[in-house]
Amino acid sequence: MxxxxxxxxxxxxxxxxxxxxxxxxxxxxxxxxxxxxxxxVSLTNWAGNGNPFGGGETAKFVGASNYTDLFLKDGLTRSTFMQSIGNTFYYVLLVVPLQTLTSLFLALVVNNKLLRGKSFFRTAFYFPSVTSSIAISTVFLFLFSNSGAVNGFLKLFGITGPQWFADSRGLLHLILGLFGADNPSWAQGQIFGRTLWDWLAGPSVAMCVIIILAIWTTTGTFMLMFLAALQDLPVEVDEAAALDGVSAWQKFRLVTVPMLRPAIFLVVTLGLIGTWQVFDQIYVMGKGAPDNTTLTPAFLSYSQSFTSLKYGSGAAMAFVVFLIIVLLTWFQRRIMREDKKPGWWRRRSTLVGAASSGAAAAATPADSTSAAGAHR
Amino acid sequence: MSSTRTRRTRAVAMAAITGALALSACSSGGGFNTPAATQAPAGGPVALKMLIASSGDAETNALKAATAAWGKKTGNSVEVTAADNMDQQLGQAFAGGAPPDVFYGADTRIGDFAKAGNLYAYGDQVANEKFLPSLVQTFTYNGKLQCAPKDYSTLALEINTDLWTKAGLTDADIPKDWAALETVATKLTQGTVTGLVIGNDINRGGAFMKQAGGWVISADGKTMTADTPQNLAGLQEIKKMMDAGALKFNTDTTPAAGWGGEAFGKGIAAMTIEGNWIKGGMQKDYPNLKYKVVELPTGPAGKGTLSFSNCWAIAAKSQHQAASVDLVKFLTSTDQQLAFTKAFGPMPSTEDGIAKFKTDYPADAPFAAGGDYGQGAVNAPGMDPVMKAFNSKMATLSKGGDPKAMLADLQKNGTAALAG
Structure with a gap:
């Protein structure tokens, strides 16, 4: 001492x-x-009246029943919650890979030394990300309305476009329908109160519009992250690869992508978090309509609390989503971990060798807090 | 002991105090206090807050004028706010502990609000105003009238008279039952015109269920009666006319319409089923349209229509409940209700008021008649999301949706919701 x-x-x-x-x-x-x-609150039956911490009839402690009801109690709450989880699953499944690939592609394009008017394209690609999501959603409502620009364009080719926002048919159902499958007997088993056939619906036509919107608005921000990472890549490695006589595609696949891994990790993580929380687009574009196929857990949690006055159940939904995000991020971290033991993705990057891991670490975009706003 | 330890303890203590201060600063601002509000002392002018779900400027301005008149009489003041998103703003205000004193209580939400203890049930204080019995029933929860009915609207059948004559129909053909409705709707369906266009949810289609003798929920609001043959008959009638091409949902017309009135105004619907708000809508957007209003045709079980209403709800946490009740009495007086009718079209909620309405507006008699037999909204607590889910299913009726499965779902979900 x-x-x-x-x-x-x-x-x-x-x-x-x-x-x-x-x-x-x-x-x-x-x-x-x-x-x-x-x-x-998620452990009580609080209905928005009085003190949620005061106990009594207005805020009775109900244990984990708000959570178990979401999974085990047959009723509307479970069926809409499960539908929202299904919807968002397909949303994430499509949005995250597509936005990552598109933003990487755009970053490569605007990073190209031969491209003219670079700053114009950079601004143009970034523009959707800085515009308010409410404004963009409203523009999309007009573009995809029944007599809107998109259907007008399709008409030029003699195609009658769907009623985008009124079409609750699932994409996978439509594809399966082409092979003659319509609610077949093998898909009648129930998982959490929904039949397998319902789980296999895929994103509805209306959800596809929101998926396109999400990809379009977020790629700009992620492009910026990839661009920063690309510009940090050591030129020597590129030159060494060129001396070794690689083709452009080989260089991209075996040199650039492995070195971009930290950036890819960041983009995929932010993508996963942002997509599971999608709210404002849903709020503007129909609040779950048609037939609840654009409902997401974030929006359902909000309406369960503030409209149905079931704050306990709404909070429980939010924590379930939180858990899903944490698990997915953890899982993704495990696959993409910088490990001494090479995974499938390391094994291929033999060209770069040991030098790349140091370079890649240096290429990490530093400020992840500012990047967290990417999905706004 | 070392002074480091002491200093560290002191620093931790200071941090804790700062935190505690900040926390208490947050919590004292209101929020989670007593469930029942202490009343402000009587006497002295009070400032009331009113939140309304306005249909437009006409309604907002009429309310501002009426409350200003009351304020002048009593020396109080009322701040009228038109909500952007009524459900959300109310939910937030209740949870935050500072709700508006007086607000529009939607018929579909009364059960939810009353169950959560958000309403000051002052029904006994306005008992002698002679509100229409069906409206009193709509706003009664647990045997108590929760709030004074503000006004109401009912559904009727609107007919485009030009298209009617063009199809060779006369006054004698005005449909009195479902068979006649099918006949005229089929005759009126020509080219781009659909005979009957209605909204795609229970707020229009439910009239058919009622005419067939069914309804979603029992009269006491305690048991679901959704999966009955009567309800199925109602939905099947819609589907039958739909399959024949004589009836379409507003979302299925080309081009799709925002509501039945829009399709009607544009002339792509020869008939529609809407409430008395259609009057204002047509005047504003389609002033040259010639149409007439008749009562809805009867079904196998006789007459049936739906009635929609709001009430003057007073918050349980309002500190000026006495003044609020006084304001509500003023607003529900016959003269004031007729002034509202003139300004933005709703029908008075009292027996005196509706009697005057019938003499003043003879063309609207079919709407007023609906007050005698109109079915009020489903108002039991927890039913709002159930009805929303059913509505979204009902919209698929035109795309191969199975009415029987919809009703079975409704029965199942509703039963679960009523159980709490």
């Missing part, structure tokens, strides 16, 4: 706490404490 007293380092701990205190207090007060409060 006496030794530490004389040491100048003894005070550093306190100084550290003092300097971080404002942020800890702000984060704690506006993030951590509300999360805990919401968790408590």
């Amino acid at each position: 006496a030794r530490r007293k004389s040491s100048i380092h003894g005070r550093e701990g306190i100084a550290g706490w003092v300097f971080t205190a404002p942020m800890i207090i702000v984060l704690g007060l506006f993030l951590f404490v509300p999360v805990l409060m919401a968790f408590w």
Whole structure:
């Protein structure tokens, strides 16, 4: 004790706490404490009247029943919740890979040394990301309306476009229908109250519009991240690869992509988080219509709380989604981990060798907090 | 002990105090306090807040004028706010503990609000105003009238008289039953015109269920009666006319219409089923359209229509409940209700008011008549999402949806919701 007293380092701990205190207090007060409060609400039957922490009839502690009801109790809450999970699953399944590939492609294009008017294209591609999502959703409503520009364009080729926002048919159902499958007997088994056939619906035609919208609005931001990563790549590796006589495609596949791995990890992670939370587009474009096929858990949680006044159940939904996001991110981290033991994706990158891992680490876009807003 | 330890303790203590102060600053602003509000002392002018789900400027301005008149009489003031998203704003206001004193209570939500303890049930204080019995029933929860009915609307059949004459039909052909409706709708369906265009949810289609002798829920609002043969007959009648091409949902016309009135105004529907709000809509958007209003045709079980209403709800947490009740009495007086009728078209909610309405607006008699037999909205708590889910299923009726399965789902979901 006496030794530490004389040491100048003894005070550093306190100084550290003092300097971080404002942020800890702000984060704690506006993030951590509300999360805990919401968790408590998810364990009660609070209906928005009186104090949720006061107990009594208005905020009775009901244990985990809000959670178990979502999965086990036959009724509307479960069926809509499960439908929203199904909808969002297909949404994520399509949006995340497509937005990652498109943004990578765009980044490569605008990073091309031979491209003229680079700043114009960079601005143009980034533009959808800086525009308000409500405004863009409204524009999409007009574009895809029954007599809108998209259907007008299709008409030029003699195609009668679908009633985009009124079409609740699932894409997979439509494809399966081509092979003559319509609610066949093998798909009648029920999972969480929905038949397998319902789970296999795929995104509805209306959901596809939202998928296109999401890809279009988010690629700009992710393109920027890829661009930053691309510009950080060491030129020497490129040159070495060129000396080894690789083709452009080989260079991309075996040099560029492995070195971009941290950036890809970032984009996929942000994509996963953002897509599971999709809300504002849904709010503007029909609030779940047609036939609940564009309903998402985030929107359902909101309407369950603020419209149906079942705050406990709404909060429970939000925590289930939180859990899904955490699990998916953890899972994805495991697959894409920088491991000493090469995975499938490392094994192919023999060309780059050991040099790449250092370079790749340097290429990580530094500021992930500013990137978190990508999906707004 | 070392002074480092002391200092560290002090720093931690200070951080804790700062945090606690910040927390208490947050919580004192209102929110989670007592469930029942303490009333402000009587006497002295009060400032009331009113939240309305307005249909437009005409309604908002009429309410501002009426509340200003009351304010002048009593020395109080009322701030009228038109909501953008009524459900959400109310939900937030209730949870935040600072709801508006007076607000529009939608018929579909009364059960939810009352069950959650958000309403000040002042029905006994307005008992002698003679509200229409069907409306009183709509706003009664657990045997208590929760709030004074504000006004109401009912559905009737609107007929485009030009298209009617062109199809060679006369007044004698005005449909009195389903068979006649099918006949005229088929005759009126020519070229781009569809005989009958209606909205794609229970708020229009439910009239057929009622005419067939069915309804979603029992009269006491305690049991689901959705999967009955009567309800099925109602939906099958819609489907039958739809298959014959004589009836379309507003979303299925070319071009698709926002509501039945739009298809009707554009002349792609010869008939539609809408409420008395269609009057204002036609005046504004299609002033040259000639049409007449008749009562809905009867079904196998006789007459049936739907009635829609709002009430003047007073928040349980309002600190000015006495003044609010006084304001509501003023707003529901016959003269004031007729002034609203003149300004934006709703029908008065009292027996005196509706009697005057019938003499003042003879052309609207079919709407007023619906007040005697109109079915009010499903108002039991927890039923709102169930009805929304059914509505979205009902929209698929034109795309091969199975009416029997829809009703079975409704029965199942509704039973679960009523159980709590």
